[in-house]
Amino acid sequence: MESYSESYRKAGVDITAGYQGVKLMAPHVERTMIPGVVSGIGGFGGLFAPDLSGMREPVLVSGTDGVGTKIRIAQLLDRHDTVGVDCVAMCVNDIICCGAKPLFFLDYIAIGKNVPEKVAALVSGVAEGCVQAGCALIGGETAEHPGVMDAEDYDLAGFSVGIVDRGDIIDPSRVRPGDVVLALPSSGLHSNGFSLVRKVFHVEHADLRAHCEDLGESLGDALLTPTRIYVKPVLAAIGAAEVHGISHITGGGFYENLPRCLPEGLTVRIEKASLRTPPIFKLLQETGRIPERDMFNTFNMGVGMAVIVSRETADKALSALADHGCPGYVMGEIVPGEERVVLC
Structure with a gap:
């Protein structure tokens, strides 16, 4: 049976819009697939198997950030395909400071009303950032927040995990x-x-x-x-x-x-x-x-x-x-x- 809740829709959350958004973002996510990706989008967790060959003591390095109030410019211009690059950049540019190579990225979108095309545009920017960084987009979350955020509002954040050999850490x-x-x-x-x-x-x-x-x-x-x-x-x-x-x-x-x-x-x-x-x-x-x-x-x-x-x-x-x-x-x-x- 197809997942659908009329009661939830009347409360302001259309879960079918979320499913449509996943369909629209799938081609963008596909662009980021690199060796090591084990799972596709849609699971409960993103799986990644890093190549540790040649590393003596691998260390995982993580970074998290958002886009900040620059998002308001995107909302005013109704252009949503670039701030995802900012989101990735703010994370991967941090972890590279200790010499770590980014492996994968996950995003989080909080939005007043889930418009699948808007969400897909946001994810297209995230995917472009991942391609530029050479890492995979292995998961994420879109949360519809009626009554908490105005319909046109959204926020975008994420995190990345990278790897570096302990002896190569730059400090x-x-x-x-x-x-x-x-x-x-x-x-x-x-x-x-x-x-x-x-x-x-x-x-x-x-x-x-x-x-x-x-x-x-x-x-x-x-x-x-x-x-x-x-x-x-x-x-x-x-x-x-x-x-x-x-x-x-x-x-x-x-x-x-x-x-x-x-x-x-x-x-x-x-x-x-x-x-x-x-x-x-x-x-x-x-x-x-x-x-x-x-x-x-x-x-x-x-x-x-x-x-x-x-x-x-x-x-x-x-x-x-x-x-x-x-x-x-x-x-x-x-x-x-x-x-x-x-x-x-």
């Missing part, structure tokens, strides 16, 4: 004075600071679709640009050079995130003139009259990831990054000092 103890700090360019704001962004640009009343000369595109397109995923280029750099530290520049900007990959007694000295900052940051700062310190303490300022390498292998790292579509550049160095981050 702050590796960083030395004289090391070079490489900047990996961001695609824009990524998925951080959007409560401030939405306030500055008055997004609830702004024409997000109008072309903006300062940006070369509409404000909406600039704000909705997906977070860059750094997994493949960073893994290539790790294989080619002596990588001593990696920092994902998210909410908290330079001042919060760079110290997370530093031992005590060392300072990251950044040359501000070297930074290649996209125009959205200048527009944001000028429109909101935001002090420079706050910009660097909230946003990535064009640097989505910082990779600390030995000076002798910096060129090898840059070459590996470029070969994988991520043209990094030198933005600073590690020096002795008690002040954790210095911008000069």
Whole structure:
């Protein structure tokens, strides 16, 4: 007998819409299938058998995050196929910081009213993020929340699990004075600071679709640009050079995130003139009259990831990054000092 509940539908939850959503998302999930996937979608748990050959002491590494209030931009534009990339990126870009390769991802969608096409669009973005990260989407959950969320509202979160050999874990103890700090360019704001962004640009009343000369595109397109995923280029750099530290520049900007990959007694000295900052940051700062310190303490300022390498292998790292579509550049160095981050 087909599963259906008229009483549940009258309460605001249409379980048949959920089944239709699974059918629509299936082709997107299929794109992410990699060796190791044991189960398809629809089971009670996602099964994955990792290849441990060549690993002496494998360590699992996990990361979880959501998209944050950037989702409001997607809702205002009625465009839902990009924020899934952000969701994956915020998780896999974290676990790569210790050198772990992402294996699989699971998502969670809470939505006011389950519209199968909207849910499928959200999952298509998640699948695209998984493809970019080289991991599998092995499960997820969509929960309809009538009476708790408005019909048009939703939230998206997820988590990823990766693996690294214990001897290859990248931790702050590796960083030395004289090391070079490489900047990996961001695609824009990524998925951080959007409560401030939405306030500055008055997004609830702004024409997000109008072309903006300062940006070369509409404000909406600039704000909705997906977070860059750094997994493949960073893994290539790790294989080619002596990588001593990696920092994902998210909410908290330079001042919060760079110290997370530093031992005590060392300072990251950044040359501000070297930074290649996209125009959205200048527009944001000028429109909101935001002090420079706050910009660097909230946003990535064009640097989505910082990779600390030995000076002798910096060129090898840059070459590996470029070969994988991520043209990094030198933005600073590690020096002795008690002040954790210095911008000069």
